[in-house]
Structures are given as structure tokens and as C-alpha cells.
Amino acid sequence: MSVSSGEFKRMLQEKGFKLTTQRRTVLDVLQNNKGKHMTAEEIHEIVRQKCPEIGLATVYRTIQLLQELKLIDKLNLDDGYIRYEIGKFNDDNHHHHHHLICENCGKVIEVEDDLMGTIEERLESEYNFKITDHKVKFYGLCKDCK
Amino acid sequence: MSVSSGEFKRMLQEKGFKLTTQRRTVLDVLQNNKGKHMTAEEIHEIVRQKCPEIGLATVYRTIQLLQELKLIDKLNLDDGYIRYEIGKFNDDNHHHHHHLICENCGKVIEVEDDLMGTIEERLESEYNFKITDHKVKFYGLCKDCK
DNA sequence: ATTCCTGCAAAAACTTTGCACCATG
DNA sequence: CATGGTGCAAAGTTTTTGCAGGAAT
Numbered sequence: 001m002s003v004s005s006g007e008f009k010r011m012l013q014e015k016g017f018k019l020t021t022q023r024r025t026v027l028d029v030l031q032n033n034k035g036k037h038m039t040a041e042e043i044h045e046i047v048r049q050k051c052p053e054i055g056l057a058t059v060y061r062t063i064q065l066l067q068e069l070k071l072i073d074k075l076n077l078d079d080g081y082i083r084y085e086i087g088k089f090n091d092d093n094h095h096h097h098h099h100l101i102c103e104n105c106g107k108v109i110e111v112e113d114d115l116m117g118t119i120e121e122r123l124e125s126e127y128n129f130k131i132t133d134h135k136v137k138f139y140g141l142c143k144d145c146k
Numbered sequence: 147m148s149v150s151s152g153e154f155k156r157m158l159q160e161k162g163f164k165l166t167t168q169r170r171t172v173l174d175v176l177q178n179n180k181g182k183h184m185t186a187e188e189i190h191e192i193v194r195q196k197c198p199e200i201g202l203a204t205v206y207r208t209i210q211l212l213q214e215l216k217l218i219d220k221l222n223l224d225d226g227y228i229r230y231e232i233g234k235f236n237d238d239n240h241h242h243h244h245h246l247i248c249e250n251c252g253k254v255i256e257v258e259d260d261l262m263g264t265i266e267e268r269l270e271s272e273y274n275f276k277i278t279d280h281k282v283k284f285y286g287l288c289k290d291c292k
Numbered sequence: 293a294t295t296c297c298t299g300c301a302a303a304a305a306c307t308t309t310g311c312a313c314c315a316t317g
Numbered sequence: 318c319a320t321g322g323t324g325c326a327a328a329g330t331t332t333t334t335g336c337a338g339g340a341a342t
Contacts, residue, residue, distance in 0.1 A: 016321085018322070020322065020323080040306080040307080041306085054323085054324085055323070055324045056307090056324095057323080057324070057325080057326095058323060058324070060307060060308075061322085074224055076222045076224065078220055080305080080306085080332085081306085100269065102275075116265075119261045122261065123246065127246060127289070128289035128292075129246050129248075129286055129287065129292075130287040131284045131285070132249070132285055134282065135285075136281070136283075138269065138277045138280045139278055139279040139281075140277040140279070141275065141278070142273075142275050143274035143275060146275075146276045162295095162296085164295085164296060164341050165341080166298080167340095169297090186331080201300065202299095202332090203298080203300080206331095206333070207298085207333090226307090226330080226331085
């Protein structure tokens with residue numbers, strides 16, 4: 001489910017990086033807020049509860065690092081903020097997931113499913129393009145807003 | 147195919163806006179660069195060929211306006227720039243389109259197709275969510291890079 | 293004539309970078 | 318103890334806003 005400190009340390013060392021309290025804490029916060037899609041500033045605020053002296057710059061640097069390690073993914077809700085979430089390769093099932101975004105209340109619903117297989121096969125042969133990943137967002141009205 | 151000046155004027159007036167050379171020119175540039183996914187700055191440079199005195203702020207303001215009128219769409223390639231393209235409701239066929247993004251050379255291929263119908267039906271009933279739009283990006287290697 | 297629009301420059305918002313000090317392996 | 322990381326503040330980007338003059342209806 002989560003990445004242990006040992007695992008994380010090994011992943012870092014593989015690329016010549018060191019394990020620090022700051023890095024461990026940022027990863028913890030992202031793991032403990034799985035459905036939240038936080039901005040760098042929001043991550044910073046929560047991380048400071050455990051690690052009060054951490055600077056926003058370190059959060060940004062750590063976010064970049066975690067992206068390189070494929071532990072987290074970007075999510076852009078087109079509201080001017082880049083958001084981050086624990087990535088698809090960080091949990092047991094390596095499933096992709098999609099987002100249902102309510103245009104009325106802004107709620108973001110996670111869809112833990114991968115329904116894109118057939119479409120991707122078709123596009124791969126039609127365009128001679130090797131697909132390795134996708135990002136899918138659906139917009140509309142959630143059950144409370146429609 | 148394209149939005150005529152008369153049509154554009156009517157659309158603007160409906161919302162209490164005026165037709166200006168700047169707005170017409172920005173729309174023209176986006177219509178004439180259909181597959182290009184330009185940033186605000188790129189649009190500004192091209193618009194200046196026809197309208198040399200236009201300021202970047204006006205380009206930003208016009209982009210926002212054209213989005214309100216549903217004439218253009220945002221495209222985020224996660225490279226730090228917001229890009230814009232003529233929207234799906236601006237041409238004869240109201241089809242959505244998707245993007246194949248090559249992670250090696252950065253090329254973006256337009257997929258003029260809408261293959262999401264079945265998936266959307268399934269999600270609508272499963273999550274009681276009314277889907278009105280979607281954004282789909284596929285990442286991988288294009289035929290030249292694989 | 294009135295209302296809205298534009299250009300410019302300043303400000304705002306988000307992210308990156310430089311540097312001296314500190315921590316990890 | 319060598320290398321890389323951190324915090325702070327400054328700088329960099331991209332986008333938005335205020336305002337006086339200008340254009341459209």
C-alpha cells in the first residue's frame with residue numbers, strides 16, 4: 001500500500017539522492033491524503049505540522065523528486081494551480097484512475113477503473129503510436145448538483 | 147467551418163461585448179492555426195503581424211472571452227504553459243478530439259474521433275454523474291520515435 | 293454620448309534559483 | 318568528511334489588474 005522508509009531510501013539511493021526527514025514527511029502527507037489533489041502550498045501547510053521549519057522551496061523540490069521517482073502524479077484542474085496526488089504505481093493495483101469533475105460544486109470524484117484498453121488498442125494500430133499512459137478527465141454534474 | 151464576423155458579433159452582443167479588430171484578429175489567428183496549441187505569447191506574436199499595436203494583456207483578455215463563448219479550449223501539456231486551440235463547437239462536426247502526446251519528441255497528434263461514448267454511459271449510471279465533456283490525453287511514443 | 297475596450301505599466305501569483313549552513317551516508 | 322539537502326530570500330515566469338485615453342454602438 002504505502003512506500004516504506006526502506007523502499008523509499010533504496011529508490012532515492014538508486015539515483016544518488018539522500019533520505020531526509022523533509023522528503024519522508026512530504027511523501028507521508030501525500031500518502032495520507034490520497035483523494036485530496038493538493039497544491040504545493042497545501043502540502044506545505046500540512047507538512048509543517050510534523051516538520052515546522054520546512055520551507056516551501058523544499059516542498060517544490062521534493063515534489064519534483066517524487067515525480068521523477070514516479071511516486072506522484074500531476075493533476076491539473078485548470079484553476080491556476082498544479083495539484084499532486086499519490087501515483088498509480090504506488091499502490092497494490094497498478095490501475096490507472098480517472099477523475100469526474102463537477103462543474104457546479106468543484107468536487108472531484110476518483111474513478112478507480114481502467115476502461116481505456118479497447119480505445120488504446122484501436123489508436124495504437126490506427127496511428128502507429130505506442131501508448132504508455134493516459135490522463136482522462138470527465139466534466140459534468142455530480143449526483144448532488146444535477 | 148469558421149465563425150464569420152457577423153456570427154461573432156452576434157455572439158458578443160448577446161453577452162454585452164463589442165466587436166473589435168483585436169478580438170476578430172485573435173480569433174482569426176486561432177482559426178488559422180488549428181493544430182498548433184499555442185500559448186498566449188505565441189498567439190500575441192502572430193496577432194501582431196496583423197495588429198502590431200496589440201498588447202499581451204488584450205490577448206489574455208480576449209482568450210478568456212473566447213473561452214466564455216466556448217469558441218476555444220484550454221490544453222495543458224504540463225510543460226508550464228497553458229495552450230489554446232479552436233474548440234470542438236467551432237466546426238461543422240461537433241466531435242470531441244483527443245491528443246496523442248509523444249514523450250520523446252513532444253509532438254502532439256490530434257485524434258478526430260469520439261470513442262468515449264460507452265465509457266461515459268457506464269460511468270454515468272455507476273456514479274450517478276451527468277457527463278457533459280471530457281479531456282483525454284494519451285502519452286507514449288509516436289511512429290518516428292518508437 | 294455612453295459604454296465598453298485597449299495599451300501600458302504595475303502588481304499578483306506561482307515556481308525556481310543562489311548561497312551559506314547543515315545533515316546524511 | 319565528502320556530497321548533497323535545506324532554508325531563506327531574491328529572482329523569474331506567467332497572468333491579472335488599474336487607469337487614462339480611445340473606439341464601437
